[in-house]
Amino acid sequence: MNERVAIVGVGWSGFRPRTPEVSYKELIYEAAVRAYANAGVDPRADVESFVTVAEDFIEGTSIFDEYTPDQLGAALKPVHTITGDGLHGLATAYMLIRSGYCDVVAVEGHSKASNILTHPNIVAYAQDPVLNRPLRLNTHFVAGMEMHRYLFETDTTQEQCALVAVKNRRNALKNPLASYAADLTLEDVLNGAPLAWPLGVRETAEHSDGAVVMVLASEKKAELLAEKPVWIRGIGWCNGSPSLESREWGSVPYLQQAAQMAYQQAGIRNPWNEIDFAEIDDTYAYKELQAMESLGLCDAGQAGALVEEGATEMDGELPVNSSGGSLGVGYMLEATGLMRALEAVLQLRGEAGQHQIEDAGIGLVQSWRGVPTTSGAVAVLSN
Amino acid sequence: MTLLEHTKNAPQAWSGNLPVTSRYTYGLAGERFFRAMKDEGKIMGSYCPKCDHTYVPATVFCERCLGELSEWVDVGLVGELHTFTVLFVDCDGNPLEEPELVGLITFGDGGIIHRLEADPDELEIGMPMEAVLKPKAKRKGSILDIEGFRAVSK
Numbered sequence: 001m002n003e004r005v006a007i008v009g010v011g012w013s014g015f016r017p018r019t020p021e022v023s024y025k026e027l028i029y030e031a032a033v034r035a036y037a038n039a040g041v042d043p044r045a046d047v048e049s050f051v052t053v054a055e056d057f058i059e060g061t062s063i064f065d066e067y068t069p070d071q072l073g074a075a076l077k078p079v080h081t082i083t084g085d086g087l088h089g090l091a092t093a094y095m096l097i098r099s100g101y102c103d104v105v106a107v108e109g110h111s112k113a114s115n116i117l118t119h120p121n122i123v124a125y126a127q128d129p130v131l132n133r134p135l136r137l138n139t140h141f142v143a144g145m146e147m148h149r150y151l152f153e154t155d156t157t158q159e160q161c162a163l164v165a166v167k168n169r170r171n172a173l174k175n176p177l178a179s180y181a182a183d184l185t186l187e188d189v190l191n192g193a194p195l196a197w198p199l200g201v202r203e204t205a206e207h208s209d210g211a212v213v214m215v216l217a218s219e220k221k222a223e224l225l226a227e228k229p230v231w232i233r234g235i236g237w238c239n240g241s242p243s244l245e246s247r248e249w250g251s252v253p254y255l256q257q258a259a260q261m262a263y264q265q266a267g268i269r270n271p272w273n274e275i276d277f278a279e280i281d282d283t284y285a286y287k288e289l290q291a292m293e294s295l296g297l298c299d300a301g302q303a304g305a306l307v308e309e310g311a312t313e314m315d316g317e318l319p320v321n322s323s324g325g326s327l328g329v330g331y332m333l334e335a336t337g338l339m340r341a342l343e344a345v346l347q348l349r350g351e352a353g354q355h356q357i358e359d360a361g362i363g364l365v366q367s368w369r370g371v372p373t374t375s376g377a378v379a380v381l382s383n
Numbered sequence: 384m385t386l387l388e389h390t391k392n393a394p395q396a397w398s399g400n401l402p403v404t405s406r407y408t409y410g411l412a413g414e415r416f417f418r419a420m421k422d423e424g425k426i427m428g429s430y431c432p433k434c435d436h437t438y439v440p441a442t443v444f445c446e447r448c449l450g451e452l453s454e455w456v457d458v459g460l461v462g463e464l465h466t467f468t469v470l471f472v473d474c475d476g477n478p479l480e481e482p483e484l485v486g487l488i489t490f491g492d493g494g495i496i497h498r499l500e501a502d503p504d505e506l507e508i509g510m511p512m513e514a515v516l517k518p519k520a521k522r523k524g525s526i527l528d529i530e531g532f533r534a535v536s537k
Binding site for chain 1: 396398399401403405407409413438439440446465466467468469470471472473474475476482483485486487492493494495496497498503508525526527
């Protein structure tokens with residue numbers, strides 16, 4: 001058994017709305033060699049196992065796990081692909097080390113979203129084929145309905161949700177990896193086109209291309225490899241009932257469960273006081289508020305007021321999505337959780353540049369696999 | 384968006400697609416549920432006595448206790464509007480000429496997702512809504528046997 005697991009190297013390529021000059025393998029390769037150089041490991045000699053996250057229909061290839069080893073240096077090595085978010089991949093890599101089975105593991109996630117020409121159809125294919133798909137509805141309807149019920153149950157306002165988009169896209173101005181940085185007013189967001197009322201287009205993340213690779217190591221290896229290891233203190237995941245007919249619409253209990261699992265491992269009792277910053281789901285602006293509440297950062301219905309007060313701004317009590325989040329950086333499909341974890345690693349190493357948060361010691365990372373899923377994954381990282 | 388994307392010299396890419404067609408078996412619960420809708424114009428649920436929970440549409444098992452469900456209940460055609468949205472894009476991602484109203488109407492502890500035949504300004508969460516079924520001769524045993532839901536006329 002290895003008691004502690006650290007992230008000892010990170011690498012990325014992109015992030016950009018389009019990457020027409022490189023293939024997905026080249027995107028991954030670039031991120032991988034950077035991560036291995038960053039960790040000071042030889043992937044062919046030192047990395048014992050590889051974990052990737054991908055989804056066949058998103059990739060446009062059946063049995064996509066066959067397409068992952070070569071660009072990572074993983075051929076003729078233990079490798080497996082998870083159809084989950086990057087944080088599910090991180091959890092798997094963590095377990096491989098924690099169990100004592102490996103000492104060095106690499107995890108990869110990527111997005112070549114610009115190559116997907118029929119993305120709304122692919123997402124609609126995730127709806128229940130018998131009960132929901134025959135209606136031929138764009139899957140954003142699930143987000144519109146969830147936001148409406150969330151506002152109804154918690155008295156959160158549309159303005160409070162829109163403020164999340166204002167904050168995150170403004171934070172993105174300081175992040176060189178962010179593609180959708182903008183200095184918008186509340187009115188700019190509220191007056192944008194509607195998508196699935198009460199949800200607006202400007203409260204919905206747009207896609208970005210890129211890849212993220214991380215190298216994880218056991219404590220004894222991490223001490224040799226990393227000057228600034230970032231420790232995975234806790235990691236949890238949970239899914240709710242997938243059925244649109246029987247799930248909760250105003251709250252996200254699966255996320256509460258995932259957070260409890262991560263907090264318990266990390267010994268976090270009072271998240272708002274103990275956590276220094278959070279990189280959490282903002283695929284749609286309202287999701288950030290819903291996530292804050294489910295993650296126990298505040299009570300149900302309180303997140304909107306915290307955003308209004310500026311408590312989650314860069315210089316606030318608990319900065320949320322200092323990277324710009326998915327709204328500012330771009331939505332990166334399965335790589336989203338790793339995109340958020342990357343920001344947390346850079347913050348905890350003190351390498352976040354212009355958007356560095358002072359004295360960042362413990363970071364909270366959370367991800368969701370988007371509509372129509374009920375998937376939550378949570379990680380607590382520290383330096 | 385990179386400049387490269389807009390030049391005539393932009394690198395080449397191959398295009399491909401896949402025709403995907405599948406059969407989705409209704410199963411024991413689905414077959415009985417849709418038969419009741421088609422033949423009798425009913426929405427059926429199944430009740431778990433252990434969890435005191437009514438699944439709509441009916442299922443043969445309880446996802447809470449994993450017990451087998453054998454008690455079927457007719458939940459009527461009037462449910463409650465739990466939440467709704469006005470959708471402005473179609474399933475290809477293109478803007479809709481006429482926005483669509485979509486909602487969850489709860490029956491028992493579950494419900495039905497469907498289009499709403501209503502003026503959005505008249506809709507309120509919690510109001511009763513009634514299923515509008517196709518004429519019996521046109522019903523085929525699918526969720527589309529319901530045309531949509533409308534406010535219950537007083």
